Amino acid sequence: MKITTTAPTRAAAIFCTALALAFGAQAAAPKIMKKVPPEFPAEAAKASVSSGVVKAKMLIDADGAVTGVDIVEAQPRKVFDKAVIRALMDWRFEASGEKQSHEVKLVFNNED
Numbered sequence: 001m002k003i004t005t006t007a008p009t010r011a012a013a014i015f016c017t018a019l020a021l022a023f024g025a026q027a028a029a030p031k032i033m034k035k036v037p038p039e040f041p042a043e044a045a046k047a048s049v050s051s052g053v054v055k056a057k058m059l060i061d062a063d064g065a066v067t068g069v070d071i072v073e074a075q076p077r078k079v080f081d082k083a084v085i086r087a088l089m090d091w092r093f094e095a096s097g098e099k100q101s102h103e104v105k106l107v108f109n110n111e112d
Contacts, residue, residue: 030060030102034092038083040108050110052076054084057103064093072103080108 044052053075059068069088071081084106093102 030064030096030100031094032091033064033094034090036087036090038080038087038106038108040110041080041083044079044108045110047079049076049079052080052108053105054080054108055103055105056084056088057101058088058091060093060096060100060102062095062097062099064095066091066093080106 053073054071055073057070057072058066059070061067066089069085071084074081088104
C-alpha cells in the first residue's frame with residue numbers, strides 16, 4: 001500500500017505493510033476493519049532520515065478496539081515510534097469476543 005502525505009516542506013511516501021506474525025502455532029490473524037497509515041514525521045525529514053522500519057505489537061480488546069501499542073523493534077530507534085503509536089491506536093479489528101494481540105511491520109520511505 002502506498003500513501004502519500006505532505007510534511008511542511010517535503011512530500012513523503014510511506015509504504016505501510018502489515019505483516020501478521022501469528023501468536024501460537026495456529027492463531028489466525030485478526031481481520032482489520034479500519035487501517036490508519038502513520039504520517040512521515042517532519043522531524044525525521046528535517047534530520048535527513050529518509051527511511052525506517054518499526055515492528056509493533058497491538059493489544060486488541062474483545063470488541064476489536066486497539067487498547068495498547070508496544071514497539072518491539074525500530075530502526076532507527078525512536079524516530080517513527082510516536083507516529084506508529086498514534087496511527088495504530090486508531091486501527092480497528094473485527095470483534096472476536098476475546099482479547100488478542102497482533103504484530104505489524106511498518107516500513108517508512110521518503111521519496112523526495
